[in-house]
Amino acid sequence: MPDYSLAIVAIYLLLLMVFLQAIIAAGAHRKQESYVPGIVDENLGPESFVFRSHRTFMNSLETVPLMVALAFIAMFVAMDAGWLAILMWVYLAARLAHMITYYLVATRKNPSLRSYFFMVGVLAQIILFGLVGFSVL
Template identity: 50%
Template sequence: MFLSYSFTLWGLWLILLTVVVQSLVAAVAHRKQSQYIPGKVDENLSHDSFVFRSHRTFHNSLENLAIFVLPIMLAIFAGAEPQTLTVIVWVYAIARIIHMALYYAIATEKNPSPRSYFYMIGLLATLAAYIVVALELLSRGA
């Protein structure tokens, strides 16, 4: 069963690896500060600080991880079309990587910022995952 979902699973692997990398980047940035308290980001920091941006990038990914990965797993267990899931997962993975790169590179308080567009692409991929699960369950009479 999982062989037909191999590209989907590799996409999920990339998404999870991206979050691990973000965690490491945020931890290193945090510890390079002259003064820091482990586990606490100075509330006075804003987008002009890479510490703030790396922390927010990581936490934004954490906030979105479960709401994306869980419906993808449900879709796999429900037997959804592998190619459809592959497209959804890879669109999400690439959008989140670009979102991360833009968040790291651009210090702006402007909204929408360039990263916002890639956040929205990831959100649309998430909604597509929920639709696929619902359609698959309905087609099976569940």
């Protein structure tokens, strides 16, 4: 059986990052003068850290579960452990860079710097989909 320990560490760190994003977003939200738990003011935009931290967390919730599920399927079908580790670490680095960039750069420009990191993550997902599909078929 292949040694998936490097991929598993990347998955763990990815999930830890999403957990920290949730804490950061909740903390930013609660620092507002008036807030309703669970509701972000729809009038906020990228200029607001509350908006950016919320969107960073939501974006992770939209993309990370798919990658984690795909990684476990890759392990289940005994995909090459080296390729899986590389793709998981690239994905983790891209998501981390996306998060940091989103936290630090308030912009309405599209594509923004964070968009490029997002696309690196998507590329890692596409490659993993292809490799898993090849392993399954």
